[in-house]
Amino acid sequence: MLNRVVLVGRLTKTPEMRYTPNGVAVSNFTIAVNRPFSNNQGEREADFINCVVWRKAAENLAQYMNKGSLIGVDGRLQTRNFEGQDGKRVFVTEVLAESIQFLESKSKNNSSGSGQETAPQENTGEPIDISDDDLPF
Amino acid sequence: MLNRVVLVGRLTKTPEMRYTPNGVAVSNFTIAVNRPFSNNQGEREADFINCVVWRKAAENLAQYMNKGSLIGVDGRLQTRNFEGQDGKRVFVTEVLAESIQFLESKSKNNSSGSGQETAPQENTGEPIDISDDDLPF
Amino acid sequence: MLNRVVLVGRLTKTPEMRYTPNGVAVSNFTIAVNRPFSNNQGEREADFINCVVWRKAAENLAQYMNKGSLIGVDGRLQTRNFEGQDGKRVFVTEVLAESIQFLESKSKNNSSGSGQETAPQENTGEPIDISDDDLPF
Amino acid sequence: MLNRVVLVGRLTKTPEMRYTPNGVAVSNFTIAVNRPFSNNQGEREADFINCVVWRKAAENLAQYMNKGSLIGVDGRLQTRNFEGQDGKRVFVTEVLAESIQFLESKSKNNSSGSGQETAPQENTGEPIDISDDDLPF
DNA sequence: TTTT
DNA sequence: TTTT
Numbered sequence: 443m444l445n446r447v448v449l450v451g452r453l454t455k456t457p458e459m460r461y462t463p464n465g466v467a468v469s470n471f472t473i474a475v476n477r478p479f480s481n482n483q484g485e486r487e488a489d490f491i492n493c494v495v496w497r498k499a500a501e502n503l504a505q506y507m508n509k510g511s512l513i514g515v516d517g518r519l520q521t522r523n524f525e526g527q528d529g530k531r532v533f534v535t536e537v538l539a540e541s542i543q544f545l546e547s548k549s550k551n552n553s554s555g556s557g558q559e560t561a562p563q564e565n566t567g568e569p570i571d572i573s574d575d576d577l578p579f
Numbered sequence: 580m581l582n583r584v585v586l587v588g589r590l591t592k593t594p595e596m597r598y599t600p601n602g603v604a605v606s607n608f609t610i611a612v613n614r615p616f617s618n619n620q621g622e623r624e625a626d627f628i629n630c631v632v633w634r635k636a637a638e639n640l641a642q643y644m645n646k647g648s649l650i651g652v653d654g655r656l657q658t659r660n661f662e663g664q665d666g667k668r669v670f671v672t673e674v675l676a677e678s679i680q681f682l683e684s685k686s687k688n689n690s691s692g693s694g695q696e697t698a699p700q701e702n703t704g705e706p707i708d709i710s711d712d713d714l715p716f
Numbered sequence: 717m718l719n720r721v722v723l724v725g726r727l728t729k730t731p732e733m734r735y736t737p738n739g740v741a742v743s744n745f746t747i748a749v750n751r752p753f754s755n756n757q758g759e760r761e762a763d764f765i766n767c768v769v770w771r772k773a774a775e776n777l778a779q780y781m782n783k784g785s786l787i788g789v790d791g792r793l794q795t796r797n798f799e800g801q802d803g804k805r806v807f808v809t810e811v812l813a814e815s816i817q818f819l820e821s822k823s824k825n826n827s828s829g830s831g832q833e834t835a836p837q838e839n840t841g842e843p844i845d846i847s848d849d850d851l852p853f
Numbered sequence: 854m855l856n857r858v859v860l861v862g863r864l865t866k867t868p869e870m871r872y873t874p875n876g877v878a879v880s881n882f883t884i885a886v887n888r889p890f891s892n893n894q895g896e897r898e899a900d901f902i903n904c905v906v907w908r909k910a911a912e913n914l915a916q917y918m919n920k921g922s923l924i925g926v927d928g929r930l931q932t933r934n935f936e937g938q939d940g941k942r943v944f945v946t947e948v949l950a951e952s953i954q955f956l957e958s959k960s961k962n963n964s965s966g967s968g969q970e971t972a973p974q975e976n977t978g979e980p981i982d983i984s985d986d987d988l989p990f
Numbered sequence: 991t992t993t994t
Numbered sequence: 995t996t997t998t
Contacts, residue, residue, distance in 0.1 A: 443586075443587045443588050443612045443613045443615075443817060444585055444586060444587035444651070444722060444724075444788045444790055444815075444855075445585075445586055445587075445588075445612045445614075445626065446583075446584070446585045446586075446720060446722050446790055447583070447584050447656065448581055448582075448583045448718060448720050448859040449580075449581060449582055449583075449656070450580045450581035450582075450718075450861070450925055450954060450956070451580050451582075451997070451998095452997035452998060453996095453997070454995090454996040454997050455996070455997090472995095472996060472997085473996095473997075474996065474997035474998080475581075475582045475656075476997080476998075477582075478580075478952065488996085488997065488998090489582065489655075489656055489657050489658045490658050490995075490997085491656050491658060491672065492672065509996095509997075510997055510998065511997090512956070512997090512998085514581070514717075514861055514925075516718055518626075519584065519586070519612075519626055519628055519674075520614075520626050521626045521628060535628065535629065535672040536672070541718075541889065543717060543718055543861060545861070545956055545957075546956075546957075580925075580954060581718075581859060581861075581925045581927055581952075581954055583857060583859050585722040585855060585857050587788055587817060587819070587855075615815065649819070651724055651788075651854075651855045653855055653857055660995075668995075670995075678752065678855075680724060680854060682724070682786070682819055682820075683819075683820075717860075717861045717862050717886045717887045717889075718859055718860060718861035718886075718925070719859075719860055719861075719862075719886045719888075719900065720857075720858070720859045720860075721857070721858050721930065722855055722856075723854075723856055723857075723930070724855035724856075725854050725856075749854045749855075749856045749930075750854045751856075751931075752854075763856065763929075763930055763931050763932045764932050765930050765932060765946065766946065788855070792900075793858065793860070793900055793902050793930075794888075794900050795900045795901050797991075805991075807991075809902065809903065809947070811930075862993070862994095863993035863994060864992095864993070865991090865992040865993050866992070883993085884992095884993075885992065885993035885994080886993090887993080899992085899993065899994090901991075901992055920992095920993075921993055921994065922993090923993090923994085
């Protein structure tokens, strides 16, 4: 069934990556997406949306992006639940990122935010695709 | 910032509508969206995605749709939090439905699922738009 | 870069499939998507959107869908151009369908429109994924 | 019916704005969206997607964006046709932009590309929404 | 008839 | 428990 999410927002924290027991790279991150309208107090609020990304895209995200970096996410919504520390079931709604676009980087490696899906580990300027449509589940 | 969600799935329960203290109609509902792939046990799982819709669209949803009805949702992701019954903060991620398409109805009023944003309270066959881009917040 | 299209509409013709010289299945089709609003004459118009789909999804589409069938499309916009019969360059904008959902079928095979990405060649009721993320270009 | 397009790409030309006979501002523009994969020659190609935007959003686009500027577009696909100069009917598929996000500007006014829907004609830093959900058709 |  |  159709399930599609597209977001542009800023990383609330510098992303960290970990590996599953099977050695698969994964990164959980949150992006702040400012709302297009102001609230009663004339302030623009944001939505803080939890995302997860796997494999090479997870590695690139952790390597090149920072707190505050602007990224685009194309993916799907997924829900899961697990037993919380208090024994109660916790329900999670998050975005499974299938493709991430680096729209701007902050400091780290001095990369320049080319508006392309780029992992600028070398200086060719030739962007590298970080899409990952071969997810491990 | 860009924030777009498109879903097609089935209502997990017959939707109910309520009114805010200001008299604005609102309906919270969940749709089950089947995943396009099977898990390790060869089963297809679903994501259960919480949604909210306001005003006329909320009224139409409650009036014409039922548990199991297939609908399309076009909207945006929003997050909010409130104090839970145990005093702890509860965080919610849900889809704010800006437009709902009735793809199929179950029984209730014998409506026929025309694949249009329809509220068939009369028999003209002329569909009625239930989009709502003038939300109360 | 982000490029995402999601559509729900009806096939304007029974889809036909062909094979490229390399033996890859491909189907071009058009879906009519009704607009959510009426024009000055109080009529609801439609947009007629050209799409292309490859491989197994193309085969399933041709085998199970008919003129008038309601489908969902998840894909991306692409442009191409070729030399027209009058020697002038023709520019085409179309949707490359990466995933198609059968929302309803018309007659052909008497299939029932389960609201799932289904290719009901057998009667198990177990839907088959027709997504195709390994496109030949 | 569902009809949603989300794009991020670069303006192929500095956008120009005009007014309809009724005095409504409108701007037609093309964005180049790089494909996520390379072709046989190892080159990354782009899709050149025609868009149209109305009213205040059209004015802001023409005022603040330039050739090469990176923008995000949230809108819908529409088709129309008209009689060409040779008397033949010309069919057009384009994106009706309902909301545009300025992701980066080039020179003109020295604006800084804040990643928000911003029309920085004053220096408050408070972004201005350029969404336009009240289109004249 | 195109962007970086 | 948050970004600019």
